[in-house]
Amino acid sequence: MNETISLWGQRLYRQFSLMLANQPKLSYYLQPLLRWNNAELHPDYYSARIVDSGWETEQILSVWLEPEPSWTGFTPGQHLLVTLLHQGRYISRSFSISSSSGLFAQQKQIRISCRIQPQGQFTKALAADIAKLTHLSISAATGDFVLEPQTDGAPQQSIVMVAAGSGITPLWSMLNSLRCWTSPVVLFYCVKNAAQAAFLTELRLLAAKQPLFELQLIETASTGRLNLVQQLKENTKVSLTNALYYLCGPAAMSRQYKDDLIQQGVPSDAVHAERFGLELAATQGPVKQALLIEQGKVTTIEAAAGVPLLQAAEQQGLSPRFGCRIGVCYQCVCQKKSGQVLNLRTGQISGDGPEQIQLCISAAHSDLQIEL
Amino acid sequence: MKLTEQQLSELAAELDQVKANVMNQLGDKEARYIRRMLLTQRLSAISGRILMVLGFVTPWLWVFGVALLALAKILDNMEIGHNVLHGQYDWMNDPVLHSKRFEWDIACDAGSWKRTHNFEHHTYTNIIGKDRDFGYGLLRLSNDFRWRLRNLWQFVTYLLLSTLFQWGVSYHELAGERVFFGKKKADRVNSVSHSDLKKAFFGKGARQLFKDYVFFPLIAGPMWLWVLAGNVLANLIRNLWTSTVIFCGHFTADVHTFTQQQCEGESRGHWYYRQILGSSNFTGPRWFHILTGHLSCQIEHHLYPDMPALHYLTVAPQVQAIAKKYGIAYNSGSFLRQYATVVGRIIRYSFPGGKATPA
Known part of the structure; x- marks a missing residue:
């Protein structure tokens, strides 16, 4: 009943707003007035004031943000979409929050920590603009990469975390937010060398203070890749098959x-993984043709195998709407009318019929027709 | 046809280069410009509507209010709406300024506009039988059309069309698709169903009518008649202005028309050639260009419909030089001169005959 009323309310508001302002919501109409002084803020997102910024390592930049009061908070481990106006253009990327829930409770602040990638469009722009920026736009926090609540009475499971590089961010937020330690936690932190490890001082401090926490720093430049199963078998604190796993790093x-x-007998629902970045399937094959239809106007683009359709469309002069470019925010969703696409994140190949696809993570698997 | 295919392809390369030079530089400047336009538009719309109600203090406030609302509507339709709907600001990735989502303060539904204007008119500019914007199916503007009795009073038709221009534009697609009247054409491929066309036409039209002629008068209480009259007047001013600007861009004495045979399988160079000859510019001060949505540079707009319009003035001299080099007529003149030739054309072709339009 209440849902029906709120649905009708939403429809009525939309109609009213369309009538009055020709916009689906009045905030779009009022945006130029309300934010005349902060035109860089994106109308769909919350505003966050930049409190401070600083380098954790040579490559990892931390930014402390104070979200506007209506921002809905977060659970440690979650990520959010950060949007920046760079050279007149909104660009977005998702980042895990690297600060604790305590910091947000006490000071209403959160921190994001980004590895600045020389080829990366967003992070490069962020590093270049950070000195002159006063605000960033942020989405609500989302994601289910969070610590499973341990039920009272049930036997406590130990926790194994694996972080690679900047994959430490959500894990450090979880660890730093833990108030009540009841079971052992082991963190394998893989970095090229210790100089590139963010939050290392804090982690070492925690390990010294908290007997249930064990930090294993893996410097891959000198010791090679982490052999997780081997390490766990040698570890006396945790039992390999009866632990909860949190993995964060490249897909x-x-x-x-x-x-x-899983081969060692760990149940698959005990393994949680957060992927970073878009993994491009190294597929090869002939270049396909994609017909992009926009209001009856048809543009043909060449879509090479493994190249996201969004990128292919942009390279050929089109500007479809986009957001995070890694399949998180669903702003680039379009209707595919026919043809098959490869989902670059899951490796799945779609059916041939009409369906909604995300342009940023879909590559042509056959010739296509897409309604932009 | 004076230019060879070789020359046409060189022409295309030169004009492409002019475009690339601008498009590679897009950034903060254009974003700030269009946001400032949005802010100006919002401020004049809101203050215009408030001032109209204050007409009881002195009628001059009402007059000022009407002028501001008319200005807001003109900016919304021309410098903002028309250009945003062409995708000129899509690169900004801003939901308020993206052609996919934009809707404007005019009776015409944005989706319908993008199909008839962006697609039909801009692709088939001045090809008789393909570009229904040439005379809008109402006016005989060249001797490509057979003379009919109703053409005798087409100057009155023209004045009526200008007065109700937003409704003409809004009904344009439904007229072409023969939704209500006329024989359905077998060869037309409908990209949108008739029921969707009707829904968009009546839905958008009703919202606009309700806003200006019911909602705002109602909330003005005792001043309702002033507000109603003011809104009618503001819409009228906008209609006359937009109609005049568009007529001066396409129906001046020297624009050329083309036959379907001439353009079958045409090259990009020929498309450019046709756009230059099918459009005309007029001159004026900077604020004047802004009020026309830079359609005072209709030639540049037709060559580069997706280039942010504030650049038309800067590329115009380059385009003119290229046109001169290839011996293509570049049709430009003062606003009054161009408008006089438009009126002359409408009147001349009210009568049978008339000289053939060059192509």
């Missing part, structure tokens, strides 16, 4: 470790 790494663990 290929997470998948590899997950497969290894």
